[in-house]
Amino acid sequence: MSAVGFAAGELTNGQVPLGEAVAFWILGPISLAGAIGMVLLRNAVHCALSLVATMMSLGMFYLIEQGPFLGLVQIIVYTGAIMILFLFVLMLIGRDASDSIIETLRGQRWAAALFGVGFALLVALSVGRAFKGSKPADLNTTETNAGGQNVNSIAALLFTKYLFAFELTSALLIIAAVGAMVLAHVERDGPKPTQKSIARERIRSGRPQPLPGPGVLSSGNSIGTPALLPDGSISHESVMASTPGLRELPAANHSANADDIR
Amino acid sequence: MTPTYYLVLSAALFTIGAVGVLVRRNAIVVFMCVELMLNAVNLSLVTFARVNGSLDGQIMAFFVMVVAAAEVVIGLAIIMSIFRTRRSASVDDANLLKY
Amino acid sequence: MTTAHGIQSAAWLLIALPLLSAGVLLVAGRRADKWAHVVGAAVPVVLFGYAVMLFFSVKGEGNREINLHLYSWIPVAGFKVDAGLLIDPLSMVFVLLITGVGSLIHIYAVGYMAHDEGRRRFFGYFNYFIAVMLLLVLANSYLALYVGWEGVGLASYLLISFYYSRNIAATAGNKAFFANRVGDVGLSIAIMIMFAYVGSTSYADVLYGDTQLTKGVATAIGFMLLLGACGKSGQFPLQTWLPDAMEGPTPVSALIHAATMVTAGVYLIARSAPVFDVSQAARTAVVVVGAITLLYGCVCGCGQDDLKRVLAYSTVSQIGYMFLAVGLGPGVYAIGIIHLVGHGFFKAALFLSAGSVMHAMNDRIDMRRFGGLFRVMPITYGVFVCGYLAIIGFPLATGFWTKDKIIEAALDKGGTSGWVLGVVALAGAGLTAFYMTRALVMTFHGERRWEDDVHPHEASRSMTYPMIALGVLSLVGGYLLIFGGGLQHWLTPSVGPSVEEGVHTVSTLVLTAITLVVVALGVLGGWVAFGRKPVPISQPVGVSPVTTAARRNIYADAFNEMVLQRPGQWLSRALVYFDNRGVDGAVTGLAAGFGGGSARLKRTQTGFVRSYALSMLGGTIAVVAVLLAVRFQ
Numbered sequence: 002m003s004a005v006g007f008a009a010g011e012l013t014n015g016q017v018p019l020g021e022a023v024a025f026w027i028l029g030p031i032s033l034a035g036a037i038g039m040v041l042l043r044n045a046v047h048c049a050l051s052l053v054a055t056m057m058s059l060g061m062f063y064l065i066e067q068g069p070f071l072g073l074v075q076i077i078v079y080t081g082a083i084m085i086l087f088l089f090v091l092m093l094i095g096r097d098a099s100d101s102i103i104e105t106l107r108g109q110r111w112a113a114a115l116f117g118v119g120f121a122l123l124v125a126l127s128v129g130r131a132f133k134g135s136k137p138a139d140l141n142t143t144e145t146n147a148g149g150q151n152v153n154s155i156a157a158l159l160f161t162k163y164l165f166a167f168e169l170t171s172a173l174l175i176i177a178a179v180g181a182m183v184l185a186h187v188e189r190d191g192p193k194p195t196q197k198s199i200a201r202e203r204i205r206s207g208r209p210q211p212l213p214g215p216g217v218l219s220s221g222n223s224i225g226t227p228a229l230l231p232d233g234s235i236s237h238e239s240v241m242a243s244t245p246g247l248r249e250l251p252a253a254n255h256s257a258n259a260d261d262i263r
Numbered sequence: 264m265t266p267t268y269y270l271v272l273s274a275a276l277f278t279i280g281a282v283g284v285l286v287r288r289n290a291i292v293v294f295m296c297v298e299l300m301l302n303a304v305n306l307s308l309v310t311f312a313r314v315n316g317s318l319d320g321q322i323m324a325f326f327v328m329v330v331a332a333a334e335v336v337i338g339l340a341i342i343m344s345i346f347r348t349r350r351s352a353s354v355d356d357a358n359l360l361k362y
Numbered sequence: 363m364t365t366a367h368g369i370q371s372a373a374w375l376l377i378a379l380p381l382l383s384a385g386v387l388l389v390a391g392r393r394a395d396k397w398a399h400v401v402g403a404a405v406p407v408v409l410f411g412y413a414v415m416l417f418f419s420v421k422g423e424g425n426r427e428i429n430l431h432l433y434s435w436i437p438v439a440g441f442k443v444d445a446g447l448l449i450d451p452l453s454m455v456f457v458l459l460i461t462g463v464g465s466l467i468h469i470y471a472v473g474y475m476a477h478d479e480g481r482r483r484f485f486g487y488f489n490y491f492i493a494v495m496l497l498l499v500l501a502n503s504y505l506a507l508y509v510g511w512e513g514v515g516l517a518s519y520l521l522i523s524f525y526y527s528r529n530i531a532a533t534a535g536n537k538a539f540f541a542n543r544v545g546d547v548g549l550s551i552a553i554m555i556m557f558a559y560v561g562s563t564s565y566a567d568v569l570y571g572d573t574q575l576t577k578g579v580a581t582a583i584g585f586m587l588l589l590g591a592c593g594k595s596g597q598f599p600l601q602t603w604l605p606d607a608m609e610g611p612t613p614v615s616a617l618i619h620a621a622t623m624v625t626a627g628v629y630l631i632a633r634s635a636p637v638f639d640v641s642q643a644a645r646t647a648v649v650v651v652g653a654i655t656l657l658y659g660c661v662c663g664c665g666q667d668d669l670k671r672v673l674a675y676s677t678v679s680q681i682g683y684m685f686l687a688v689g690l691g692p693g694v695y696a697i698g699i700i701h702l703v704g705h706g707f708f709k710a711a712l713f714l715s716a717g718s719v720m721h722a723m724n725d726r727i728d729m730r731r732f733g734g735l736f737r738v739m740p741i742t743y744g745v746f747v748c749g750y751l752a753i754i755g756f757p758l759a760t761g762f763w764t765k766d767k768i769i770e771a772a773l774d775k776g777g778t779s780g781w782v783l784g785v786v787a788l789a790g791a792g793l794t795a796f797y798m799t800r801a802l803v804m805t806f807h808g809e810r811r812w813e814d815d816v817h818p819h820e821a822s823r824s825m826t827y828p829m830i831a832l833g834v835l836s837l838v839g840g841y842l843l844i845f846g847g848g849l850q851h852w853l854t855p856s857v858g859p860s861v862e863e864g865v866h867t868v869s870t871l872v873l874t875a876i877t878l879v880v881v882a883l884g885v886l887g888g889w890v891a892f893g894r895k896p897v898p899i900s901q902p903v904g905v906s907p908v909t910t911a912a913r914r915n916i917y918a919d920a921f922n923e924m925v926l927q928r929p930g931q932w933l934s935r936a937l938v939y940f941d942n943r944g945v946d947g948a949v950t951g952l953a954a955g956f957g958g959g960s961a962r963l964k965r966t967q968t969g970f971v972r973s974y975a976l977s978m979l980g981g982t983i984a985v986v987a988v989l990l991a992v993r994f995q
Contacts, residue, residue: 017265036276048295136314139316173330185344
């Protein structure tokens with residue numbers, strides 16, 4: 002396959018091809034940086050973005066390591082779909098919910114760092130020792146790989162050797178979908194509001210008419226721009242309560258009123 | 264360079280993910296760290312396939328991805344419902360189940 | 363041994379009927395208050411009628427032992443106990459005594475308890491007593507006897523503490539119960555020994571069966587039976603409960619603690635005669651116990667001011683006579699039983715007249731506040747005199763026939779022991795005369811020492827008629843029983859033939875004369891000491907040590923308290939201390955240790971997911987490290 006051939010080159014003396022080595026030394030730091038950035042960045046959206054970088058790099062690795070199917074799935078499904086799901090939820094529950102600097106659990110960071118370093122050393126050491134001298138095989142030439150047709154080979158394996166597990170994953174996915182619906186579903190407490198009850202509620206509220214729209218002024222027409230009342234003062238009802246600040250104030254007079262808002 | 268490098272990188276990524284789980288408080292970030300750990304394992308599996316000259320490792324990685332997808336769906340739904348009731352996505356705020 | 367037929371087959375009614383009426387009276391509650399005494403008093407009368415018919419249905423010398431099989435009671439593999447009744451001369455005598463005297467006392471109690479709120483309850487207990495007492499004497503096995511034995515213990519307890527709101531009555535009930543427990547343990551051990559060695563508890567197997575008891579086993583059984591008999595009959599050393607038992611209503615004292623229940627010990631020993639025939643040691647023990655108790659009761663009786671207590675000690679001493687008789691061996695059993703029956707008559711008469719006096723004196727029983735009652739209560743006085751003559755053995759009265767026979771038999775035992783026992787019995791007769799004279803004089807003669815608020819009067823007819831009947835029986839009953847050797851002959855199938863008229867240590871005539879002289883001396887002494895000068899209202903102080911000892915029942919209570927109760931209290935205090943500090947300390951200490959430990963341990967459950975994750979990671983590292991250490995060692 003061309004994608005595999007692009008990265009691999011020829012195996013020489015038990016070493017991966019030079020092109021692969023070059024790609025590793027470029028992509029490896031990127032993926033590490035992305036991972037570290039995810040842990041360190043305060044803003045959750047930034048975290049998600051740096052994780053995307055890591056996942057992209059991993060997808061590249063899969064491509065290089067003669068797994069084009071997995072590599073593309075990683076990029077399209079994982080990075081493309083799942084990470085977008087993450088971002089959706091992030092937006093839904095408030096992107097500004099960034100972590101505070103102060104650690105509330107005493108010693109948690111120190112212990113986490115210590116354990117992390119210890120674990121990394123342990124695993125890296127043991128993996129290095131266990132796989133010392135292991136040589137990469139060329140999956141394109143092995144018999145198990147059906148002549149290098151990666152997608153075909155994986156499909157053959159999935160629908161023969163791993164058929165049962167594959168069926169189980171389909172059940173798992175359906176259950177997950179149903180479970181998500183159950184978890185996200187909200188029961189209505191009272192009866193469904195009718196047109197009549199909504200109208201009655203509105204009259205009773207003391208404001209039957211809709212809220213005033215934002216100001217459309219010569220200086221700006223953003224939704225952050227408050228409308229002006231006939232006396233020139235600012236209508237607080239015309240901007241959303243959650244609007245961080247009045248970015249664009251009308252350049253008009255009434256600076257006293259504007260100061261009030263600020 | 265040998266495939267072992269991939270494994271070492273995988274160990275490093277896994278550890279970073281684990282530390283992230285331990286130190287971050289935003290539930291979604293914690294969840295992303297878990298995803299990172301799964302991805303690190305996937306990298307190992309793919310590398311094992313490479314070393315062994317068989318596609319079984321890739322199949323494993325494939326299944327891990329499927330399970331991860333299901334897990335993400337459920338996990339995000341849980342985070343959503345917690346947030347809906349508690350107006351908070353911090354894992355430290357959900358600490359009622361204690362002594 | 364023949365099987366029951368005809369009217370005899372219904373003998374179980376003797377037990378079932380009073381049990382049924384007791385149940386009805388006790389369960390029916392207040393709505394039965396109006397008729398409870400009628401039912402309660404009618405039941406023993408009916409039973410007595412039936413018992414008389416039963417008596418006459420037994421014909422022929424060889425057929426006097428009738429076995430009535432009721433049902434298989436405990437059928438376990440290799441061990442079978444049948445519930446059955448044994449109607450033989452011995453049990454027949456007791457049935458007639460219990461139902462006869464019981465009927466009279468029941469009728470008496472109708473009047474005596476007329477103003478008591480608990481009369482229904484009283485008759486319920488009383489009928490229950492009749493039922494279990496009849497079960498005791500009619501049982502054909504020791505196990506069934508044991509049921510009756512415990513039953514009468516319960517009846518005794520319930521009736522002694524009948525006025526349970528009075529502290530002293532409740533305590534007396536407990537005392538009787540505890541003393542009886544000691545004896546009952548003895549009886550139960552005896553039954554267990556029978557199980558072990560004979561494999562059965564029926565009289566037929568144990569006493570007359572194929573298994574010959576060895577001397578050792580017979581001695582063990584005999585001593586244990588004696589312990590049981592001592593507990594039930596108030597014999598030395600378990601005698602102290604009986605005087606206190608007088609806290610119960612007087613009909614109870616008369617029926618249970620004089621005429622019937624306390625003689626159950628005598629019945630037990632007479633019934634177990636073959637056991638005592640084998641073991642000389644057990645027999646000697648019975649005699650010794652009887653002799654000691656005989657004297658003990660007499661001496662204590664001299665020092666009491668409470669009329670009922672005097673009579674109670676007299677009971678103790680008279681049962682001592684019976685023990686002496688049944689301990690003397692073959693041929694004397696019958697005399698013991700005859701004295702038992704006679705004693706049932708005259709002691710019931712004495713108690714009923716004492717109850718009548720009590721009734722008249724506003725329930726006061728201190729003899730020092732009586733005196734001169736013979737004018738206002740002639741009938742009671744007459745009955746008391748009848749009982750008095752009977753108990754001291756006035757010529758031709760009951761005691762003359764029965765007690766003198768025992769003295770005679772004791773002397774006839776021969777040897778030094780015979781002389782000792784004879785002299786003891788003789789001395790007892792003299793002392794009996796002394797204290798009974800004292801009681802008679804202090805109660806009915808002399809000047810009136812009444813308290814101001816009492817107005818003595820004769821009791822109602824429902825009380826006087828039974829008293830008169832028993833008074834008459836006291837006078838003539840002994841002669842009727844002994845007439846022509848009738849009862850002795852009749853009892854032969856149960857307890858063996860009576861002693862042959864043979865050589866006496868002292869000829870009957872001389873002995874009678876000596877006895878009469880001793881009794882006369884006792885009467886004279888009593889008259890001189892108490893009849894000729896005024897009786898002080900309060901107990902005189904500064905009296906002789908003997909009198910003090912007699913007042914304090916020869917320090918038996920003090921001995922029990924010092925030797926048994928105090929160490930028992932010390933032991934239980936020590937055990938409580940050990941339990942609180944040692945056992946509880948260990949338990950609570952362990953619990954506190956675990957509690958404190960887990961209280962600290964639970965602090966690790968912070969509820970923070972990240973803490974848990976941290977410990978998981980730590981655990982993972984540990985596991986991986988161990989695995990690697992094993993893999994790459």
